[in-house]
Amino acid sequence: MKFVFSDTTKRHIIYKIKHDYLQLNTIVLALALVIATYLAWQSVARLQQNYTQQRELETKRRQLVLTELETQTLQYQKNFRESDEYKELAAREKLGLVAPGEKVIVLPKNSPEAHDPPTDKPTNPDTQSSNFEQWVTFLFGGAAEQAQQKDK
Numbered sequence: 001m002k003f004v005f006s007d008t009t010k011r012h013i014i015y016k017i018k019h020d021y022l023q024l025n026t027i028v029l030a031l032a033l034v035i036a037t038y039l040a041w042q043s044v045a046r047l048q049q050n051y052t053q054q055r056e057l058e059t060k061r062r063q064l065v066l067t068e069l070e071t072q073t074l075q076y077q078k079n080f081r082e083s084d085e086y087k088e089l090a091a092r093e094k095l096g097l098v099a100p101g102e103k104v105i106v107l108p109k110n111s112p113e114a115h116d117p118p119t120d121k122p123t124n125p126d127t128q129s130s131n132f133e134q135w136v137t138f139l140f141g142g143a144a145e146q147a148q149q150k151d152k
Helices: 007-021 024-082 084-095 131-139 142-151
Strands: none
Touching: 024 084, 131 142
């Protein structure tokens, strides 16, 4: 379907567009809107770029601090291993040497019971109350009554 406009209708539409929409105010407003949109877009892109760079910088700083700490730790270990105290400890441990006046005590190997975890069994399971009962006793003053009953 083809629209057919008369010559006066065309002129009327062109006149309407020129006088209603192509005013200086409208053009300036549209241009300002385009510029504002562009500036907002650029600002958001720059903010995102700055945020990414800040995160990378913080990661690099943390890595630097960690590397410095590792370097210090290695330096301390090096200094310790070069010290006379370490050499003496290593000689005692590896060669079984003792200082004059020291006594060596040789203990037997641990028995299997020493490796088993201890079993803590309550001594009197019927006297223990539930957690709820303990709270009720604590909150409503029953603890004093129980202490008095135990004293009797």
